[in-house]
Amino acid sequence: VSDQPPDLSSKGKPRLLLMGQRRSGKSSISSVVFHKLPPSETLFLESTARIQKDTLPSFMDFQVWDFPGQIDIFDNPTFDIDAMFGEIGALIWVIDAQDDYLEAVARLNVTILNLQRTYPNIKIEVFIHKVDGLSDDYKLDIQRDITIRIQDELCDHGFENAPVTFHLTSIYNHSIFEAFSKVIQKLIPRLGILEAMLTNLCRTCRFEKAYLFDVLSKIYIATDSEPADMASYEICSDYIDVIIDVTEVYGSWPRTQKYREALEGPPWNQKIEDQVASGCAESCMVLSDGNKPIILREVNKYLALVAIMKEDSYDKMPLVNMNVEVVVQGVKEFFEITKPK
Amino acid sequence: ELKKPKKKKVLLMGKSGSGKSSMRSIIFSNYIARDTRRLGATIDVDLSHVKFLGNLTLNLWDCGGQEAFMENYLSQQRVHVFSNVGVLIYVFDIESRDVDRDMATYVSIISALTQYSPTAKVYVLIHKMDLITPHAREAVFVDRVRLVRQKTSEFIQGAGYTGELDLIPFATSIWDQSLYKAWASIIHDLVPNLSVIESQLGSLGVLIEAEELLLFERTSFLVVSNWTSEEGQNNPTGDRQERISNILKHFKQSISRFTGTPRNAEQFTLMEHKAGSRFSMFACKFTTNTYLMVILPPGEARFNSAKLNCQIARESFKFLDGPVTPGQSYN
Ligand SMILES: Nc1nc2c(ncn2[C@@H]2O[C@H](COP(=O)(O)OP(=O)(O)OP(=O)(O)O)[C@@H](O)[C@H]2O)c(=O)[nH]1
Ligand SMILES: Nc1nc2c(ncn2[C@@H]2O[C@H](COP(=O)(O)OP(=O)(O)O)[C@@H](O)[C@H]2O)c(=O)[nH]1
């Protein structure tokens, strides 16, 4: 036990620890997912020399710690292991699938065994990374091989039920966001309530699929009970990007006072705020394929609801908007109640 | 019988691997940047007639850049390739190791061009700028353009060429919006009736109290024409047109992945966004060949009335889909 005062600012904030071999892609992952770096620009990232701690302003203020590649935390007296793993969180172990991974797996095994003895509740998420460019068969082969190597080792030491999960990821597509979504969802208390709200909304409004997104990272933190598929997640996530980008271009500069006054004058004669139907962003697009609408509704600074509607249902938008409004209020209350105090 | 005027060519030239076919595939065939890694070297000339607006077909010559082909264009095929050129787009790979040789080839091409098409416009694209670290890009670009200009004027003086040769340089990459900036500018010079389009957009913009109107060609999503209100001109984002082209084009591709429909198919009919009391926007299918994007001040009633007015305005823009009228020029 450390005799330093605990760091209160990070108390209760879930922590994601990114570890793995040097050049496995840890810094790329955190830059792409949390700082919107275009994947192609990760080529310019420099090697990480010390732990990079990021507190991310988001719906649940989690922290991401990016570790330098070759550090062995259990073998290094300067690390306060308890401060590191004492909080709830997940260890994300990144393995470069395009490289020889035996050493990475061996180090991961040592780490898991060390953790299981003291912090059995830390979730261990293995990102089998850089799978872009690998064939589907090959990906599955690698995943199988790595899984077996880890499970065998754990069994040998009597930890059959260690909480280890595997994800195939790449920064060049949505798989990295999907993987983070799954990791984060495990850290949300009473996730089931959110899921039930979305499932109900889908039923009432005849939506095909609804996602609640963390807007900045584009991690989805809840969805309805229909199985999440990559295709619908991608389109919803890309739609958020479009809206963010368009808003940045046209919504981020101040209009002149004179202009505003003219807009509030005849023929409208109303304050701008009274001319709009909602203070929050509302968006909708209609696909040519089956006239299917996709809607987006801002919940607050961090969260947005995105849903795919059934064919030809644009006419029902007014009714849909009313139902969505109710759920948005519900989501806001949920986060008021479950907020760590 | 009236003879159709011969269409002016758009020549796309530059060293092999410099990225010519990649750009063309992204702009006109809706490839995504990543897919261009699969393109093979172009053999000889890849000719395509890209139907742009109803009355504008681009006669695009993608000229394979391997040395043997280049020599051939300059010798046996010289007249065939270099006559009747409206625009030459010359592509330099910024990562090229043999800059001297690139410049020598470029000068030979310019020499053939000025011989057979002295009025052709020349666009110089310094390409693959993404491979240069962001803070050095501007300097590297300026430097390379200076070199190209120097080589060009050396040629002009040496050859005693009396015409004018006006280079229009762009820094480009298939990985960002810079590509759209260059190509929108190239296209802009080729669209007929531009002044009519511009004045009609202006009247529509004023009528609906818009801040900005962007008219896109529907396949390439290049901006054909635009109008900006006095207030809208205060928008500090100078590269917004190409950014929006890039954004919508990318999104079109995600829709195509989602629906499983071909990339070149129409992907959406309407997009609306109301950003609270900041601004509103809609983008809709406009005429057969175009999309219109409208940026408005906030307000529900203003939004609905603008949408209605754009529906009505469609009629007066129908000429954008019109067939080729005999005798029309393409330059
Ligand atoms: N990094 C980077 N690569 C690019 C860019 N544009 C094209 N490339 C790559 O360059 C390679 C060659 O591109 P092509 O378009 O086939 O080259 P080309 O000029 O048509 O070559 P030839 O047909 O032989 O004359 C491809 O692997 C592209 O992916 C760019 O802007 N940046
Ligand atoms: N092909 C591919 N390359 C990646 C991916 N993620 C990261 N990389 C590359 O891997 C290299 C090392 O990444 P970096 O984040 O510095 O590794 P770190 O040492 O673990 O932080 C960089 O050149 C990245 O561009 C991926 O998903 N696919």
Ligand SMILES: [Mg+2]
């Ligand atoms: Mg080619």
